[in-house]
Amino acid sequence: MQRIDLGAFDLAQVADLVETSGSPHDPVVLYERTGGLPFFVSSLLTAYELDTEHLPSSVAESVADRVRLLGPVAKELLTLGVVAGLLIPRSVLRAAASNVDDEMFAASLDELSRARLITQYDARNEVAIRHALVRDAVYYGMTDGSRAQNHSRVARAFEEYGLGHEPDGYARLAYHLSRGLDADRSRAVDYSIRAGSAAFAIGAYEDAVRLFQAAADRLTPRGDSTQRCRLLIDLGRAQRQARDPEFRPTLLEAARMSHRLGDIDLQIAATLANNMHGILYVQIFADHERIDSLYRALRTLESSGRIDSSATARVLAQLAVELMWAADHHVRRDLLLRAIEIARATGDAAALREVHLAVLVALRTPHMADLHHSSYLELVQILDASPGRTQEPLAALWMARTQIEVGELARARRTIGAVSPAHTSRDAELAWLVSSTRFGVELATGRLELCERDLVALTAIPVYPLETYSFGRMLAFVCGLRALRGDMREIVDAADDLSARFDVVSSYRPILALAYADIGNIEAAAQLLNWYDRPRVEAIEVDHAWPSAMGVLARAAASIGNTVVCKAVYDLLRPHADITVSAVSIVYGVTHHHLAHLSIALGEYERAQLHLDDALTAHRTRGYAGWYAESLYLAALLATKVAPSASKELIDEARRAAVDTGATAVTRRLDMLSSVDDR
Template sequence: MDAEQTVVRLLGGVRIVRPGHEGDPHVVNGHRSMALLAFLTVHRHRDVTHEEIARIFWPVERPRSWKAVQRTLISKVRGSLEDAGISGRCLRSAQGLVRLDLPDSVVIDIEVAQALCEPSDDPAHEVAPRARQAVRLLSAPVLSPLQGLWVDDVRTRCDMLLVRALELDATASLQIGELEHTIAAAEHLLILDPLSENGYRLLIRAYLRLGDRGQALTTVARCRARLATELGVGLSAETAELFGRVLRGDGTDDIGDAADASDADVVQSAEESEESAVRAFVGRQAELAVIDDAARKAATGVGQVVVVTGDAGIGKTTLVTEATKRVRESDVVVLNGRYAGPGVDHQQYVEAIVGELDHRGTQGVRDLSPRDDLQISTTIPEPTERRGVRTPSGDPGSGAAMVVLDDLQWASPATLALTRRLVDASDRRRLCLVLVVRTAFLDVPSIAAIIRPYQPHRDIHRVDLRPFGFTEVERLIADAGVDVDPVTLLAWTGGSPLLAVAAVAAVAARAGSAGHDNVPTSVADAVARARATISADADDVLDLVGAIGMSMSRLVLRTASRIDDDLAFAEALDELLRSELLTARDEDTLHTRHPLVHDVVYGSIEPTAREDLHRRIVAALERVGATVTPTELARLAHHAARSAPGDGAAFARYAFRAGAGADAAGTFDDAVRWYRQALEALPPGDSATRCRMLIELGRAEQATFDEHYRETLAAAATMARRVTDVDLLVAAIVADVSTVMVLAQQYLPDRERLGTMRAALHMLQMSGRGASAEVARLSARMATELAWTHDVQGRVGLLRRAEVVARACGDRTALAEVMLAVLIALRVPETRALRGRALEEMTALTAAGRGRVRDPFTAIAIARSHIEFGDLDAASRAVETITPTQISRDAEVAWLCDHIRFGMTVTAGRLIAAEADLARLRDIPPLRPEVTPHERLLAPVAALRTLRGGLGEVLELLDVSPDVLARVPVYRPIIALAMADVGDVAAARDLMTWYDDRPDAVATVAVTPLWMLTMAVLARAAAELGGDGVRRAVYEELLPYADHTVMIWSSAYGVVHHHLADLALALGQLDRAATHLVDAQREHRRRGYAAWEVETALLELRRRLIVDGGLDRDRVLQVRRAADAVGATATRRRLDTLAARPTVRQL
């Protein structure tokens, strides 16, 4: 950027900079005007609706005058522009639309950074300075201090740009011989993207050129360990080859050749394949060019998404099939998947993997080592597990992958969710994603959410197929060599490619006779004409094909057929293949030519005949053993439902098995659907079976965040009590698992659930099983349910008895559940020793189980406890036991993992990195009924903003109303601190006077899991804003727990000594404060609480100011540097305010 240019800066704070002027909209016109300026700048290439703007400022409830407020904000933004010398007329607002058309002389720093990161063929000595400029720009905080979903999107895009800039910088530096800089850039890259094999390769090459073979080998070991731990995979072919060179010690002079390769080679290869293929395909050249261009860009590292749309029969599948043929010639990995029938989840992905296996062979696909967070194969356990292969995910050895997902309109919710992940991740991978969907489904919300442009300045390419015109029809006739008038054929078929091809084939079959009667005028007509030419055996097989679905196994088809002779069956299949009603992809798998053909065939079968066909298919599936995998079970249940409408018990059995299969695969939406169908079909009378089904349904509903899951499990428990089946009763109770996050908030026990637990314990006692593992597990669940009640000793007694029973019966699983309950149900100060012992026990049990914690919520609870007890390394190890599969299957698990990692980052004092973690936490998963969004965000926001930024955001999460202040004791002091932080000290003091009017308010705070945090926040607020009475009261309450850590869910909020020192200073007790400060500093350092160590240093400066009447300049500088090092801007701001007081003299 030129120093003489006017720049809208979105990096490092939102402001407008021009020569001699730097305007800050936040200072000039307020926070909201700054947010609006930033939003309009990011979206300056399009019109923005007033509705979009309103959602930024009032996402839930708008004031009545919101339109007037909006007009005022737009006017203020104009004022900011004019103050910076930009005409206010470039901001237009009319007819409900707003657009910011900045003049060409004005640049935006994010766009500058993006341009600097564009791939080019320029020499390395020109690329390097551009890349380094991009790194400098993108290293600044993005849109600070704004928050919101749109802000998160921009930050994510900038994070990806920074990774790209570092990769360019490291590569160019390697080529020009600046090896130390290569190492620095590559290490920075690996901090941001620790799974980047290219980052490791750049490091290895740099160390080899420096002659440091030992460091090169160490880097290889790091890469292998990270890939094995995070992804469970080995090195890619390129990295493995480089490793081999390192081991042999040969070829080190040309080891950078791979880094020097030009992207032009990939582009040229794609262009050559285009020329070789263009003559083999009729029409659609412009549409093919779009896909070809996307594939070429993906090969250069710019991920692409193409959406192919059109009506049924328009040629979408034919187009993408031709496109994949062309890109395969460029050695691009192609995964091409289609919908193959109802009841099969992730079908497109399964089909794509099978197709690539057939094309490359098992070893060929195994060599394409997967990377990054996509991990498709972890969420579709077949056929990859069956063949020992993992799926390529966008960075194969050849440099690019194309994934085609056909018939997306039929995909299940789980498939669509996985597709959305793939779309979101495609931008940062060498991946071209092609989505094929019928036009009529584009506005379906689940489809629209995937195909809409999801990042500013980045388009999703649209290919809208239209009917054939005269030129295409004429070309089709010429290629077939038939005598048909193109105008007539176009009129007969309406330009439908499917009908046009069928018509030309019909004419050719009749020796070129072009009479009207010989040409089909609809798909049904084409199918009828084809059926008229085939034998009775082929016709029977075609009916069977119609009942099976779009895709079928030749073995199942043969087993279900009534043709006795194998040769006759083979001849019947050949007839269907010659007539093009069927297509064969390999020796085993057959496909109906088109969904429209399938619909016609199945629709022509009489209802009674359909039932018979489905019965034969069920028998065939069972006979060949296709009854094991989730896909097979789903197909079996689908056909069973249609084979015997009156046999509810049989269908219920199959549907229940299908639900269990879907449950095991993690596709819980499908599991819920199958379980509900099983319950509906099950005849009355079998209460035990119905109870089992209800339990499994409740578990699946809970996994999908269905608010009815507790009703389902309560019904199961009631039924179990009615049939006096204690095992089913225990199973129903144990299935109702409240997650760690729910129990970290205000939670009232369910009286009905407690009554059921007590009844189950009584039944176990009466049946002579009072010392069984079930008793230990139920007692642990009961204590957890009671976690927020005041009877701490009651919970302690319950858990001690449970521990005795679990140890006596030698059940390690039950003992682990009891220890977990101790960590959750006894989170109050007086039981800290018990929790410490339980944590040691859980660690030992985990080690005995080879270090793996099967339940992710258990791992999260263990990690949180390690943070509290000051072992951040152990906390990290606990989180690492959660597998990518568990994270991908459950949005709640993914969010909690992000939360606990955020807590570790904040606690360790990596506050700049915590900003990105907090941005991810704002994407809250679907809520369970007990949880509200603001409660989920309040803890991480308060934890970070106490140290970095400001607490003003707390006021956006909590309403200052009597109901809110009364509901949770910690809300009053945290709101008071937030008010003071934004400058409204008078209102903050008014809130704190509430304690002065109620002398017993502090002593009567209920001892719940929030007690310690409430006292610590109250200590901070009282020290700054309260009177001596509340200060003394809080001090006396906290003093017995001086060595404890205060937790704000996943983050440490300092040790209690720190807060006692704060209170002692406010009370003028300087000697006490000095003692507490020494202890606080020691414990913060020992436990690794780096940011709070700086906070304590600031308190010590305040004490020294009181004692000495001045501040040591070197010590102030030392604390200031420490605050900057951890990114504690709030601490730094308080320090600067302290040092700038007029009464302070420098010592």
């Protein structure tokens, strides 16, 4: 739809219109009275019955003059029409005027057409009010009682012809009934709820919020009721999808209300609807009110004898996710193991699928790798057994991230590719998460030039009400790419912001130290790493940031030769040697690679070679081409220590791999190694 602004007519144009129409009006008087406004001019050109010395002073007066000349049936049809809207199905208008016979109905419409108040579209079987100004003048000229009566008549006509039983129709009926006679207004709540549900189903979440809120405002009686509680749940779900932060208090109130009502099913529905969503998954955030609500739901299920139900499995799974940043991973593991056991016992396949997905979300530390992997494999079996089933977009994201970690890169690309623009077009959070996961796939495969281009687009992070530090969310992507391509100057430029958050995010200090080392400021890197001793390294909390924190701490310590940190980190990482080090969707190579680097720094060359052999095999097998080049660099570095004669050949091999992937940071390190070797 395109809006075209019509300017005012000048005197000559008004005179031409008067002459063409054959109107007796004086063009000068008409122009002075209307100011040349097109609709006002055209309205007065048809007023042959009026004395030219007494032209109406406004559009409203012009319309009122013409309405006064109408017969009673034409007036009735006009008032019904303006209540129904600017465009009215002829059959609805006919049904609303039920006391008029067909001949009088047709004649009265013709009368309105001659008065230029309506336009009849016979081909479409519709009647249009000629202009919004006509509609407003007639609508607001009615008494309140007459207006309400006509709204009720129009609503009944829409219902009679079945035009209210569709998404737009529900909203239309809610509108008319809410403005109708007192006896009809209570019915507006039901149609507002139906309209909200229809809007939600097609992704019109803002409209759904407006419609559910209107229903909640009109619903009587006030106070607690099953209907109001159910409506609050629907409203909260719509608010969450619309990224309205009010979803949280809405759903918390619904959970409290259902608890007061003693309605367990509604309490569970409200509690489960109030979950972490979208970008919240990648923030360090714990919502203790939501956590308390989940524990309250568990107590309710237990006291009602439903502790072994599939509802319990779902609540346990959601609780584990909510506790990502608020409880030890062993606590989350125990909750999820119990949830898996209950879901299997109940035979509820959907609940079991949700629980396994929660494992992928809530247990991302290497210490839980076995359970994480087994849940992934079972999810794959469940999905393969239902080939026609479409994955939920967020489920696809977590599956793709896991596939990146285990080296199933082609499968990860297919999984994330299944999230279509239809899913992301109305959800900025989801669109960003999909783009970031695609970035992770391409980075893992070694398409670094493509990642260089895509990194810029990732900086357009959707604003979220709980956002505190958006660059922190970008850090994994910047660090992951700059470990292989370019340099880490961008991270050094953010030193002040990162330093202020060292106590919040365990990976920030080692990332900044690595960045300083990368650009050659060894003194600054050493100063940051000297803060660590073995107790401090061992005290780094084992949460979802632990793998990346240890990976970058290993690289930084090995790069500058801090042996205290190297020994401590080696001992902590050694039990997880075969695991891929990752953060969100970003791969930092396999742990063997970092153990090799640490061993080189510690002078443990034979041990370093064993780790390198395993790292090269794992990187080749999992398709991590950029990190394969980086492991070849370590092999060349090791050769300069133990077999200098072989180092040139290894440097050349590593350089070829780096060039193939666009790993310019690896090439830079190889150049430095060559210069040292030549000396």
